[in-house]
Amino acid sequence: xxxxxxxxxxxxxxxxxxxxxxxxxxxxxxxxxxxxxxxxxxxxxxxxxxxxxxxxxxxxxxxxxxxxxxxxxxxxxxxxxxxxxxxxxxxxxxxxxxxxxxxxxxxxxxxxxxxxxxxxxxxxxxxxxxxxxxxxxxxxxxxxxxxxxxxxxxxxxxxxxxxxxxxxxxxxxxxxxxxxxxxxxxxxxxxxxxxxxxxxxxxxxxxxxxxxx
Amino acid sequence: xxxxxxxxxxxxxxxxxxxxxxxxxxxxxxxxxxxxxxxxxxxxxxxxxxxxxxxxxxxxxxxxxxxxxxxxxxxxxxxxxxxxxxxxxxxxxxxxxxxxxxxxxxxxxxxxxxxxxxxxxxxxxxxxxxxxxxxxxxxxxxxxxxxxxxxxxxxxxxxxxxxxxxxxxxxxxxxxxxxxxxxxxxxxxxxxxxxxxxxxxxxxxxxxxxxxx
DNA sequence: TTGTCATCTGTCATGAACTGACATAAGTTA
DNA sequence: TAACTTATGTCAGTTCATGACAGATGACAA
Numbered sequence: 001x002x003x004x005x006x007x008x009x010x011x012x013x014x015x016x017x018x019x020x021x022x023x024x025x026x027x028x029x030x031x032x033x034x035x036x037x038x039x040x041x042x043x044x045x046x047x048x049x050x051x052x053x054x055x056x057x058x059x060x061x062x063x064x065x066x067x068x069x070x071x072x073x074x075x076x077x078x079x080x081x082x083x084x085x086x087x088x089x090x091x092x093x094x095x096x097x098x099x100x101x102x103x104x105x106x107x108x109x110x111x112x113x114x115x116x117x118x119x120x121x122x123x124x125x126x127x128x129x130x131x132x133x134x135x136x137x138x139x140x141x142x143x144x145x146x147x148x149x150x151x152x153x154x155x156x157x158x159x160x161x162x163x164x165x166x167x168x169x170x171x172x173x174x175x176x177x178x179x180x181x182x183x184x185x186x187x188x189x190x191x192x193x194x195x196x197x198x199x200x201x202x203x204x205x206x207x208x209x210x211x212x213x
Numbered sequence: 214x215x216x217x218x219x220x221x222x223x224x225x226x227x228x229x230x231x232x233x234x235x236x237x238x239x240x241x242x243x244x245x246x247x248x249x250x251x252x253x254x255x256x257x258x259x260x261x262x263x264x265x266x267x268x269x270x271x272x273x274x275x276x277x278x279x280x281x282x283x284x285x286x287x288x289x290x291x292x293x294x295x296x297x298x299x300x301x302x303x304x305x306x307x308x309x310x311x312x313x314x315x316x317x318x319x320x321x322x323x324x325x326x327x328x329x330x331x332x333x334x335x336x337x338x339x340x341x342x343x344x345x346x347x348x349x350x351x352x353x354x355x356x357x358x359x360x361x362x363x364x365x366x367x368x369x370x371x372x373x374x375x376x377x378x379x380x381x382x383x384x385x386x387x388x389x390x391x392x393x394x395x396x397x398x399x400x401x402x403x404x405x406x407x408x409x410x411x412x413x414x415x416x417x418x419x420x421x422x423x424x425x426x
Numbered sequence: 427t428t429g430t431c432a433t434c435t436g437t438c439a440t441g442a443a444c445t446g447a448c449a450t451a452a453g454t455t456a
Numbered sequence: 457t458a459a460c461t462t463a464t465g466t467c468a469g470t471t472c473a474t475g476a477c478a479g480a481t482g483a484c485a486a
Contacts, residue, residue, distance in 0.1 A: 127336035
């Protein structure tokens with residue numbers, strides 16, 4: 001990797017760090033692009049060559065996390081039921097983040113903190129989640145040998161995403177509390193759902209579910 | 214109601230209509246506040262006295278819908294299980310929208326169309342949904358005589374929201390298709406969940422759920 | 427009807443978030 | 457070193473959003 005590439009990566013990281021520091025210190029809205037750029041000693045115009053917007057720099061790590069979640073899902077064994085695979089992928093992701101070096105971990109932690117305390121960024125995060133949802137649905141549909149338009153893959157991923165969103169909720173600043181809350185919610189979900197709910201119904205067999213009773 | 218109030222209401226409606234028309238014709242991003250204001254023949258400054266932002270005017274009807282959903286939920290009988298109450302509240306809301314006069318119905322339809330075709334607005338809509346979620350959780354917790362911090366009320370509303378979000382997904386431009394998709398998803402949800410999942414576990418009794426087996 | 431008051435509206439000025447165009451600086455490669 | 461590619465800085469311009477102030481307009485009492 002050449003000097004040019006390394007410099008770019010360093011500038012990018014420096015911009016993220018400067019942005020997160022300022023967002024934490026004075027709030028997201030009160031921080032200007034000029035201030036972020038000044039701290040890294042680049043022109044404001046250069047900032048926009050690295051990030052499309054102020055929101056983009058705040059959510060770049062969140063976007064990374066989403067990519068990693070998708071990667072973890074595709075790495076799960078095919079035999080696993082879809083919802084189990086999603087749950088385990090999420091647990092793997094949390095594990096990876098826990099094992100990262102301190103500089104990286106701190107970056108993720110500050111990002112989490114900033115996003116949770118800024119409505120605009122919360123909305124942006126949900127947009128990212130929704131965008132990734134489409135890819136998760138496609139992967140789940142592939143595993144179920146179903147179409148991505150079917151209701152079942154969509155429903156499975158929706159339930160999963162809703163659990164993730166419930167984790168996000170105000171609590172869980174530190175990773176440990178977040179992991180605990182995630183486990184509690186996933187346990188509750190497994191207790192609440194019928195066994196085999198995330199596998200397709202065999203159309204030939206009689207439906208064992210007694211409907212609403 | 215005085216002349217002043219009526220004029221204000223008319224200006225507000227005119228701004229919404231003009232905005233939706235322009236958003237549909239040229240896209241949300243390509244439309245400027247100046248153009249919206251010009252069409253209603255008010256100054257751009259006046260626009261901001263009615264709406265806090267460009268996003269605000271696009272999502273004002275969505276915000277109204279959320280308020281109505283909460284109202285419908287509180288109107289449901291106390292005896293209903295929470296998830297049933299939420300489902301019925303949503304069905305009532307769709308019914309109300311179907312019965313509205315043509316001008317109003319068209320407004321909601323165009324709003325839906327614009328929001329679905331604009332990522333920024335989709336994110337904003339999800340922010341509104343999330344804000345309302347807190348109120349829904351509070352109401353469900355009240356019905357369950359539980360704390361709003363308990364996992365169960367949060368989980369019930371999360372599942373409900375996930376169904377709503379799955380409805381939103383790309384399809385369902387016209388209200389009929391939307392209602393059908395909602396019914397399909399609610400049916401799927403009821404089939405997937407154990408009977409009584411949305412009622413608190415009696416702590417004294419033995420747990421009838423055989424866990425993951 | 428008239429005068430007073432509250433409120434709505436337009437005009438102006440300002441700042442921050444972007445974006446395109448172009449010249450300059452820096453790195454890469456022959 | 458020379459030529460080429462790419463990153464950066466400067467500058468000008470657009471749009472969104474907000475504060476300040478003055479003028480217009482509906483509300484209301486006498």
